[in-house]
Amino acid sequence: xxxxxxxxxxxxxxxxxxxxxxxxxxxxxxxxxxxxxxxxxxxxxxxxxxxxxxxxxxxxxxxxxxxxxxxxxxxxxxxxxxxxxxxxxxxxxxxxx
Numbered sequence: 001x002x003x004x005x006x007x008x009x010x011x012x013x014x015x016x017x018x019x020x021x022x023x024x025x026x027x028x029x030x031x032x033x034x035x036x037x038x039x040x041x042x043x044x045x046x047x048x049x050x051x052x053x054x055x056x057x058x059x060x061x062x063x064x065x066x067x068x069x070x071x072x073x074x075x076x077x078x079x080x081x082x083x084x085x086x087x088x089x090x091x092x093x094x095x096x097x
Contacts, residue, residue, distance in 0.1 A: 009057055012084035015049045015067055017077030024049050025095045027071035028063075032093035035059040042096035054090050 015024070025041040028051060032039060037055035044050055051067060053060050070076045 009060065010052065010054045010084040010086045011060055011064070012053070012082050013051045013064070013067055014044070014080045014082060015051060015070070015076060015078075016047070016080070017070075018073075018075035019049045019070060020047055022073040023071050024074050027074075028067070029093050029095050031066045032063055035063055037063050038090045038092055040090075040094045040096050052084060052087070054086060 020043050025043065028041045028049075032053070035055070037053050037059050039051065039053040039055075041049055041051045053063055055063075064079070067079050068076055
C-alpha cells in the first residue's frame with residue numbers, strides 16, 4: 001500500500017463523540033477492508049476511538065470521510081489527525097482491544 005512515489009502512507013486519527021458502544025471499530029474494519037486499507041482501530045479509555053490507516057492516498061481520504069460520519073448510531077463530534085509512522089508488515093485492518 002503506497003502513498004506518493006510508491007512510499008507507504010500512514011495517517012492516525014482520534015475520533016470523539018458517541019463512538020464507543022455503537023459498533024464503530026467493527027464498521028471501520030468493514031469500510032477499510034472494502035477500500036483495501038490496512039490499519040487498526042481501538043477504543044481509548046477517555047471514550048474516543050483511535051484509528052491508524054495505511055494505504056493509497058485516495059482510498060485513505062475516502063476512509064477519513066467515513067470516519068467523520070461513522071456507522072448508524074454514532075455521533076461523531078470531531079476527527080483529529082495526529083502524527084503517524086508506517087507500521088511495517090501491516091497487511092489488513094484489525095480491531096484492537
